[in-house]
Amino acid sequence: MENNTALKYLNPDWYKTPEGELIVQQLYCPNNNKVLKHFGILEHPSIAPGTREVVLKIGVLGKAGSGKTKTISVLSGKPTVFPGYIETIGIHVKNVYWPAQIQAKTCLFKLQFWESGESCSKRYNYISTACLEKSDAVAIVVNRADRTSLDYADSKLDSLIHSVVMLFVMDTDHDVQIHDQELSQYAKRKRLPFFYLPPHTLDLKYLAPFYNSLCDFVFSNQHKVIPDSL
Amino acid sequence: MAYLTCQSLSGLPLFIRRKGDIPPLPFPLVASLNGVYTYTKTQGAELENTCSENTFVVWKEYHDTYMLCIVATDTSLTTVHLKHILDLVSHTMVFYLGLEELVNVKNIERLKKDLKVCYPLIDTILDGLNPKEDLEEFCDLTDYTDVLSCPERSTFEGILNCFAESVGTVFGCLRVRSKVAAATPNWWTLDSVELLQIQLLLSNERYDTGIDIPIYLPVRSPKIPFRLVQWKLTQNSDVCLLCGPTPSLADLEKEVKRFWRSAFALLKSAESCYPANIPSDITLDKNVLSYLVMNTEKRRSLSSLSPHTTSGDVHSHLTSVRKRDILRTFYKTIVGTMIDLPGSTQTGSEDSSQVSKEVFMNFEYYSLHALVSDVYLILVLYPSGLHNHYLRSITRTTLKILTHEKNCKW
Structure with missing residues (x-):
């Protein structure tokens, strides 16, 4: 259950340093350190002057019902979603901040997840265009409890013109239909990185490695470095 | 606790939602609720509502296409408010799907699937019967826009x-x-x-x-x-x-x-005006524990569950959630029955001449006062033990401040 990417630029433990901790603390609500803050677009965590902000737009795709909304909710610190499956209507954007150190310089990553429902996107053409246009990466959600979500990824890969594509893998406790080995072989064949969703995002121990890997991967691609492990 | 059913007028169930920890509605019962309505219709009458000791049932047809039915067990509810909930649910269906898809149904299974997108909003509307802790607004009850001044x-x-x-x-x-x-x-x-x-x-x-x-x-x-x-x-x-x-x-x-x-x-x-929801230089009488003012001309409402941000109120034993629930119940109990909104043409009471402009309710731990004045209806929650004429005087002053003060525009 390891992601298949190695960090190229990011210092994986920087968030534990006093400087890192200072920013990470601001990501949580002041009166409840288990709830992530939802920043508006006019604000961001306060950072030292001169800190570079790296904005990354990530378009999220996946088969209808594969768990795109759940994935993004988990990643943005709101793990509970509407019980039962409800098709998402329209476009939903969630911003998440993550601080990191790259080549000894502090960077504040602003990850913008753009998500939309599959059926609604078919009904209104503008939706998928808006989600993928000028995005820095595309994430396809693969649910290990649903084989067809991988088939969807496969078919989507052919039509996607985007060069930076990755898989977000949702784990499941029961009835695993896509096994570890199969997934890694698939990813290797397609030269795709995959990231397992952290099981508990409220715990930094799980959240930090996920965001470190994700930011590192997208950042590396923007700097034209292909990770060795692929 | 409530059940909400939606059926096409040809009798096909479109969806059922329930609020509260209650078992699913058995199919024969759904069929009976539909059957009794349809039967009345064939006899040239329209069945609007019925009730038992603790349950209300209200039916309503929309766009000559589908019928909504709500079964609710909450004694503070009246048929006026239940009908309002059905209207809201119907508007939600149009809001998401558009009238065309609801009226010109080509494939009923497809429609049933498409209607699922309405569930979260319909559930929010049903939640209004017994709101969650973080809900501070009154819009679902009043139909007016909640504003902050x-x-x-x-x-x-x-x-x-x-x-x-x-x-x-x-x-x-x-x-x-x-x-x-x-x-x-x-x-x-x-x-x-x-x-x-x-x-x-x-x-x-x-x-x-x-x-x-x-x-x-x-x-x-x-x-x-x-x-x-x-x-x-x-x-x-x-x-x-x-x-x-x-x-x-x-x-x-x-x-x-x-x-x-x-x-x-x-x-x-x-x-920083929150939670008083009015400019900080405006102070209200300390006995005002919470209030709701509705401007019926502009269709807006101003309310606060904690009007005294800095100084605190005299009786803080009531939590915001409790105050909200008291005001909501007060609203549901009096509006449309004991009191009418200014300019309202529809009256829920049988004889409009008996509708009053003012209602007092005194309980062991708190008192309530509602007053209609000009285009406004104001509801105020007070501590217990104050005389009604004193309440009236504070309510009038509060209303004047909230509606005529230069700095309090909304």
Whole structure:
């Protein structure tokens, strides 16, 4: 259950340093350190002057019902979603901040997840265009409890013109239909990185490695470095 | 606790929702609820409602196409309010799917599947029967827009009008703490039900930074969709627009930043009006534990569960949630039965001459007073032990401050 990417630029433990901790603390609500803050677009965590902000737009795709909304909710610190499956209507954007150190310089990553429902996107053409246009990466959600979500990824890969594509893998406790080995072989064949969703995002121990890997991967691609492990 | 069923007039069930920890409605019972309604119709009559000792049942037909039925066990509810809930649910269906898809049904299974997108909003409406802790607004009950009065209002209106014009729309509003702090003149021309649907939808999407959702306006545009766009400006304020096909959500983000960046300090200052929801230099009588004022002409309401932000009130043994529930129950008990909204043509009571302009209710731990004056209805929660004539005097002064004070515009 390891992601298949190695960090190229990011210092994986920087968030534990006093400087890192200072920013990470601001990501949580002041009166409840288990709830992530939802920043508006006019604000961001306060950072030292001169800190570079790296904005990354990530378009999220996946088969209808594969768990795109759940994935993004988990990643943005709101793990509970509407019980039962409800098709998402329209476009939903969630911003998440993550601080990191790259080549000894502090960077504040602003990850913008753009998500939309599959059926609604078919009904209104503008939706998928808006989600993928000028995005820095595309994430396809693969649910290990649903084989067809991988088939969807496969078919989507052919039509996607985007060069930076990755898989977000949702784990499941029961009835695993896509096994570890199969997934890694698939990813290797397609030269795709995959990231397992952290099981508990409220715990930094799980959240930090996920965001470190994700930011590192997208950042590396923007700097034209292909990770060795692929 | 409540069940809500929706059936096509040909008798096919479209969906069933339930509120509370109750077992699913058995199919024969669903069929009977439909059967008794249909039978009455064949006899040339219309069955509107019925009740048993603790249960109310209300039926209503919409667009000659489908019928909604609610079964509720809550003694504080009247048929007026249950009918209102059914209307809201029907508007929600049009809001998401458009009238065309509901009326010209080509494939009933497809419609059933499409209707699922309405579930979260329908559940929010049913939640209004027994609201969650974090709900502070009264819009689902009153149909009016919840507003916040802040000294920065006219500046915000100026920015909002310029911003809306530059992105090519006339419908825009700025919300602070989920309450409207400023809006374009055209925003207020939208029908109450449309404003309410938008408010309820936004309350369900509060964790998103930005949204772009195709919706239909149930009254103004039931057949042609608009885009409902919202960008969160700060943690507690957001700007919301109704747009046509352009500009894109990403372009709107740039424009939002361009117009609103300079207003950041003002937004923070306006946010500090919460939870009193009025400018901080306005102080109300300490006995006012919470209030709801409705302007029936403008269809807006101003309310606060904690009107004394800094000094605290005299009886803090009531929590905000408790105060909200008391006010909501008071509203449901009196409006449409004991008291009518000013200018209201529909009266729930049998003889309108018996409808009063004022209601007092005194309980062991608190008192309630409702007063109709001019275009306003005000509901105030007081501690117990005060004389009614004293309550009346405070209510009148409070209403005057909240509606005539120069700094308290809304």
